[in-house]
Amino acid sequence: MGWLVGVVAVVALLGFYLTFTAKRVDRLHARAASAGRALDAQLVRRAATSAVLAEEHGEPDLYAAARGALDARVEDREAAENDLTRLLRKQELDSSEASDVAVIAASRRVALARQVHTDFVRDALAVRSRPLVRALRMTRRHGAPAYFDIDDPTLPSVTQVTSRATRD
Amino acid sequence: MRIGIVCPYSLDVPGGVQLHVRDLAETLIAMGHRVSVLAPADEDQVLPSYVVAAGRAVAVPYNGSVARLNFGPISAARVRRWLKEGDFDVLHVHEPMAPSLSLLAVMACDGPIVATFHTAMTRSRAMSAGRRVAQLVLERITARIAVSALARRVQVEHLDGGAVEIPNGVAMAKFAGAQPLPGYPRSGGTIGFLGRFTESRKGFSVLVDALAELMPSRPGLRLLLAGPGGLADVDLPPLVAKRTDFLGKVSEVDKARMLRSVDIYVAPNTGGESFGMILTEAMAAGSAVVASDLDAFRRVLDSGRAGALFPTGDSAALARVLAELLDDDARRHELGQRASKAAAQFDWPVVAEQVLEVYATAIDAYADDPKVREEL
Numbered sequence: 001m002g003w004l005v006g007v008v009a010v011v012a013l014l015g016f017y018l019t020f021t022a023k024r025v026d027r028l029h030a031r032a033a034s035a036g037r038a039l040d041a042q043l044v045r046r047a048a049t050s051a052v053l054a055e056e057h058g059e060p061d062l063y064a065a066a067r068g069a070l071d072a073r074v075e076d077r078e079a080a081e082n083d084l085t086r087l088l089r090k091q092e093l094d095s096s097e098a099s100d101v102a103v104i105a106a107s108r109r110v111a112l113a114r115q116v117h118t119d120f121v122r123d124a125l126a127v128r129s130r131p132l133v134r135a136l137r138m139t140r141r142h143g144a145p146a147y148f149d150i151d152d153p154t155l156p157s158v159t160q161v162t163s164r165a166t167r168d
Numbered sequence: 169m170r171i172g173i174v175c176p177y178s179l180d181v182p183g184g185v186q187l188h189v190r191d192l193a194e195t196l197i198a199m200g201h202r203v204s205v206l207a208p209a210d211e212d213q214v215l216p217s218y219v220v221a222a223g224r225a226v227a228v229p230y231n232g233s234v235a236r237l238n239f240g241p242i243s244a245a246r247v248r249r250w251l252k253e254g255d256f257d258v259l260h261v262h263e264p265m266a267p268s269l270s271l272l273a274v275m276a277c278d279g280p281i282v283a284t285f286h287t288a289m290t291r292s293r294a295m296s297a298g299r300r301v302a303q304l305v306l307e308r309i310t311a312r313i314a315v316s317a318l319a320r321r322v323q324v325e326h327l328d329g330g331a332v333e334i335p336n337g338v339a340m341a342k343f344a345g346a347q348p349l350p351g352y353p354r355s356g357g358t359i360g361f362l363g364r365f366t367e368s369r370k371g372f373s374v375l376v377d378a379l380a381e382l383m384p385s386r387p388g389l390r391l392l393l394a395g396p397g398g399l400a401d402v403d404l405p406p407l408v409a410k411r412t413d414f415l416g417k418v419s420e421v422d423k424a425r426m427l428r429s430v431d432i433y434v435a436p437n438t439g440g441e442s443f444g445m446i447l448t449e450a451m452a453a454g455s456a457v458v459a460s461d462l463d464a465f466r467r468v469l470d471s472g473r474a475g476a477l478f479p480t481g482d483s484a485a486l487a488r489v490l491a492e493l494l495d496d497d498a499r500r501h502e503l504g505q506r507a508s509k510a511a512a513q514f515d516w517p518v519v520a521e522q523v524l525e526v527y528a529t530a531i532d533a534y535a536d537d538p539k540v541r542e543e544l
Contacts, residue, residue: 031310112332112529113533126303127307
C-alpha cells in the first residue's frame with residue numbers, strides 16, 4: 001500500500017509542476033507579445049509627434065526620419081527608430097511649446113515601454129531555455145520573442161531643459 | 169485611475185518606505201485618483217481613510233534591522249480579498265523581494281504590477297534564497313521603479329532586469345513653509361545635522377572635527393543637532409559640546425522647522441546612503457547644503473550647482489567650505505535659493521506624474537492581453 005501512496009503523490013506533484021510550468025510559459029509569451037504591441041503603439045506615437053514637430057520647425061530631415069520610422073519594414077525598424085532618435089537629439093526643444101513637450105513625453109513613454117518589453121522578453125527566453133520546457137516542447141505554440149534593440153530614446157526632460165535655460 | 173498600493177511595513181513605525189507610501193498615496197488622491205493602501209496594522213489602530221489594515225505585523229529580523237512583517241495564509245487571504253474588492257487598474261507594491269504583504273500581493277495579482285525598490289541592498293535573504301525563486305516573483309512584475317541610481321544598479325546587476333529611476337518625492341510645501349524654531353535664525357552662524365549621529369557611516373565625526381577647527385575663531389558658531397541617541401554616546405571636544413543645541417529625536421513637523429532654522433545643513437556621510445532624502449528636505453527648506461562627494465549626493469545636488477560638495481571624510485576640506493560660506497552671506501543665500509529651485513523637481517506632484525507614466529505603461533503592456541480582453 002505504502003508504495004502506491006508514494007507513487008500517486010509523486011505523479012500528482014509532477015502533474016502539478018508540469019501544469020504550473022506550462023502555464024508560466026504561456027503567460028510569459030503572452031506578456032512579451034502584449035508588451036511588444038504596447039511598445040509598437042508608443043513608437044508610432046513618437047513618430048507622429050515628431051512629424052508634427054518637423055512641420056512646425058520646418059525640418060524636412062526630421063520629417064523624413066519620422067516617415068521612415070512609420071514605414072520601416074520589421075527588419076529595418078530598429079535602424080529607422082535610431083535615425084529618428086538621432087535627429088530628435090539635434091532639435092532645440094523648448095518646454096513651453098506644446099509640440100516639443102509632446103515629443104519629449106512620447107520619447108519617455110517609448111523608453112518605459114521598451115524597458116517593460118525587454119524584461120518580459122528576457123523572462124520568456126529564460127523559461128524557453130529550461131531543459132524540461134524544451135524536452136516537452138511546451139513552446140510549440142509560441143515563436144521566440146525578440147528584443148527590440150534601440151538606443152535610449154530619452155530626450156532631456158522638461159525640468160532639465162528649464163534648469164539649463166535659467167542657468168544661461 | 170483605481171490604484172492599489174501595498175506597504176510592507178507598519179505605518180505607525182517611522183521609516184522611509186512608510187513615509188514614501190503615505191505621501192505618494194495622498195498626492196495621487198489630491199490628483200483625483202482612487203487609492204487604497206494595504207498595510208500591516210491592528211484593527212483598532214487609527215488609520216487614514218485610504219488605508220486598509222492587513223492585521224498585526226510580526227517583528228522579524230531582516231537585513232540587519234527589525235522589520236515588522238505580515239506573512240502566512242491568513243495574510244494571503246486578506247491580500248486576495250483586498251485585491252478583489254479594490255478591482256484596481258494597477259497594483260503598486262513596495263520592496264517586493266522581502267517576505268511580506270508586497271510579495272503576497274505580487275503572487276496573488278493577475279493584472280499590471282509596478283514595484284518600487286527602495287534599498288540599495290547588495291544581498292538579502294530573498295536574493296540569497298536563490299535566483300530561481302526570486303525569478304518567479306520578478307517575472308510577475310510588469311514595471312520596476314528604483315528610487316536611486318544605486319538601487320537601480322542592484323536591480324540590473326543582481327536581479328537581472330531594468331528599472332526606471334524615479335527619485336523619492338519631497339513634500340516641498342511642508343518644508344518651504346515651515347516656521348523656524350523659536351530664536352532662529354540667529355546671527356553668528358548655525359550649522360545643522362540631523363540623523364543617527366552615533367552611526368559611523370553618517371560621518372558625524374567628520375563634522376565634529378571640522379567644527380572643532382572652526383569654533384575657536386568664531387565665537388557665535390553653534391551646531392543644531394537632532395536625531396535618535398544620546399550625546400553621551402559620541403565623543404565631543406568640550407568646546408563643540410558647549411556649543412551644541414541638541415533636540416533629540418524630532419517629529420516630521422519639528423524636522424521641517426529645524427531645517428528652516430539652520431544657515432548651513434551638512435551631510436558628511438561616508439557611504440551607504442542610497443538616495444539622501446534628508447538632502448532634498450534641507451534643500452526644500454531653502455537652506456544652503458554642504459555634502460560629502462558621494463555619487464548619490466552629487467546627483468541630488470546637480471554636481472555641486474545646488475549645494476557645495478567636499479571630499480568624503482575630509483574634515484579639513486569641510487571646514488574650509490564651511491568657513492567660505494559662513495563669511496559670504498550673498499553666496500550662502502544664492503546657494504539656498506538654487507537648492508530650493510533644484511528641490512522643486514523632487515516635489516511630490518512632479519514625482520507622482522512620473523509614477524503615473526509608469527502605471528500607464530504597465531497597464532498598456534496588459535491592455536492587449538487576450539485574457540484581459542476576454543474579461544472586458
